[in-house]
Amino acid sequence: MNYTSTRDNSRRVTAQEAIVRGISPEGGLFVPETMPALTGEDLTALAGMTYIQRAKWVLEKFLPDWTAEELSAAVEAAYGGDRFEDGNPAPLSRLDENCYLLELWHGPTCAFKDMALQLLPKLLPAAARKSGCGKEIAILVATSGDTGKAALEGFRDVPGTRIQVFYPQEGVSPMQKRQMTTQQGGNVSVVGIRGNFDDAQNGVKAIFGNEAMAKTLGERGFALSSANSINWGRLVPQIVYYISAYCTLLADGELKTGEAVNFCVPTGNFGNILAGYYAKQMGLPVKRFLCASNRNNVLTDFIATGRYDRNRRFYTTTSPSMDILISSNLERLVYLLTGKNDGETREKMAALGGTGVYQLDERELSALQKEFFGGCCDDEEAARTIRETFREYGYLCDPHTAVAMNVCRQYRKETGDETRTIVLSTASPYKFGDTVLAALGEDCPGDDFARLSALEQISGLPVPAALSTLKDAPVRFGEVCAPEEMGDKVLEFLG
Numbered sequence: 001m002n003y004t005s006t007r008d009n010s011r012r013v014t015a016q017e018a019i020v021r022g023i024s025p026e027g028g029l030f031v032p033e034t035m036p037a038l039t040g041e042d043l044t045a046l047a048g049m050t051y052i053q054r055a056k057w058v059l060e061k062f063l064p065d066w067t068a069e070e071l072s073a074a075v076e077a078a079y080g081g082d083r084f085e086d087g088n089p090a091p092l093s094r095l096d097e098n099c100y101l102l103e104l105w106h107g108p109t110c111a112f113k114d115m116a117l118q119l120l121p122k123l124l125p126a127a128a129r130k131s132g133c134g135k136e137i138a139i140l141v142a143t144s145g146d147t148g149k150a151a152l153e154g155f156r157d158v159p160g161t162r163i164q165v166f167y168p169q170e171g172v173s174p175m176q177k178r179q180m181t182t183q184q185g186g187n188v189s190v191v192g193i194r195g196n197f198d199d200a201q202n203g204v205k206a207i208f209g210n211e212a213m214a215k216t217l218g219e220r221g222f223a224l225s226s227a228n229s230i231n232w233g234r235l236v237p238q239i240v241y242y243i244s245a246y247c248t249l250l251a252d253g254e255l256k257t258g259e260a261v262n263f264c265v266p267t268g269n270f271g272n273i274l275a276g277y278y279a280k281q282m283g284l285p286v287k288r289f290l291c292a293s294n295r296n297n298v299l300t301d302f303i304a305t306g307r308y309d310r311n312r313r314f315y316t317t318t319s320p321s322m323d324i325l326i327s328s329n330l331e332r333l334v335y336l337l338t339g340k341n342d343g344e345t346r347e348k349m350a351a352l353g354g355t356g357v358y359q360l361d362e363r364e365l366s367a368l369q370k371e372f373f374g375g376c377c378d379d380e381e382a383a384r385t386i387r388e389t390f391r392e393y394g395y396l397c398d399p400h401t402a403v404a405m406n407v408c409r410q411y412r413k414e415t416g417d418e419t420r421t422i423v424l425s426t427a428s429p430y431k432f433g434d435t436v437l438a439a440l441g442e443d444c445p446g447d448d449f450a451r452l453s454a455l456e457q458i459s460g461l462p463v464p465a466a467l468s469t470l471k472d473a474p475v476r477f478g479e480v481c482a483p484e485e486m487g488d489k490v491l492e493f494l495g
């Protein structure tokens with residue numbers, strides 16, 4: 001099981017190198033050369049297993065250069081013990097006959113990013129040791145709100161690592177900001193930037209591509225790596241919960257062997273939904289992936305027309321983790337749609353970096369539309385969905401999940417497809433308490449925490465301790481810089 005680059009098929013690296021490096025030197029993303037198979041028999045066997053056992057099974061397929069013991073230890077550390085109620089990090093709840101919610105936010109930072117970022121830090125130091133780089137790993141992260149906190153929490157005080165996070169100073173929710181600026185740990189740094197997520201992500205990519213910088217940092221004993229979803233190590237743990245959700249429904253008798261489902265995914269950087277697509281490539285019976293966007297609907301247009309055009313207004317919405325115009329992981333899908341054509345992928349990505357536009361040909365577009373449906377909704381629609389879902393089902397969802405629920409309904413109406421659909425619920429509603437409270441038509445004077453209590457009273461869902469304890473946490477990181485100054489901040493931090 002080797003990995004290659006979306007922009008250079010002649011490259012060949014092990015899983016460990018792919019994960020330690022994060023991104024291929026010529027700018028491409030690492031992808032598996034072949035897909036491990038997932039058969040009907042495998043699914044039946046997996047249906048009888050726990051989440052942890054399923055995770056080990058999947059990880060062993062993709063990460064052959066860790067020993068079974070190392071993978072076991074990592075999976076136990078991330079998902080085991082009493083970390084999750086009933087030992088299940090990804091509970092599935094049934095909303096109606098055709099719709100299930102897969103809750104991925106029961107981890108320490110209350111968003112789905114924990115599913116991968118609790119695991120990746122357990123894998124990385126061993127890989128760095130073995131791949132012989134001998135250097136301290138410096139993780140750089142650009143975040144639209146949730147990745148930053150999840151990565152900080154995952155890597156804090158992990159020996160042999162340091163982590164620095166850049167977030168759009170005005171583009172995250174108050175709770176997200178508080179979570180990051182109060183971060184504990186001796187190896188962490190958090191910097192706000194005067195710009196949006198794309199500026200932060202471009203800044204980080206530029207630092208990765210800067211040879212002089214790599215040399216300086218190398219001399220200081222650091223090797224750069226990424227915890228963004230461009231890192232293959234972020235995607236593998238996400239493949240697990242698609243397979244696991246399916247197996248749970250199989251075990252519960254809600255699905256017949258071989259029956260296909262749809263997945264509806266609130267999407268930003270295209271990492272989460274792509275992990276599902278990889279699960280399908282392995283053999284998971286999936287009819288379609290519903291790609292849900294907010295008002296930043298570049299992906300909706302792309303799926304409808306085959307033309308990716310990032311030249312458009314950027315909107316700050318109530319689902320900030322999806323406020324993205326350049327969805328980095330789409331590159332991996334483009335690579336697959338072009339039949340693993342590295343030259344064509346390279347050209348399209350160069351066009352994206354230049355004019356900001358690229359176009360699929362007809363064959364590629366029809367392959368895309370067969371697998372994906374794209375839909376979007378604005379803040380008002382999302383708020384209405386939060387309100388209606390609460391009234392109808394007593395289920396409280398966050399604004400990102402609400403976008404997905406809304407698109408799921410649009411899809412059913414438009415196509416009449418009644419295939420069972422699993423909607424990925426990506427954040428706790430308490431992470432976006434202000435928005436959720438307002439959507440319910442409630443008002444509450446006082447601070448963020450008063451609003452959390454008000455929401456708890458209305459919904460009966462307990463406020464996660466990880467959020468309520470932030471009330472008294474001191475702010476440690478107040479620094480803000482321009483996007484051009486990000487490199488300086490890295491050099492300062494790794495001085």
Ligand SMILES: *Cc1c(COP(=O)(O)O)cnc(C)c1O
Nearest residue numbers: 146268269270271272321426427
């Ligand atoms: C990151 C995030 C998303 C988008 O996921 P991608 O993998 O970037 O597509 C959606 N919802 C929430 C709550 C998130 O944190």
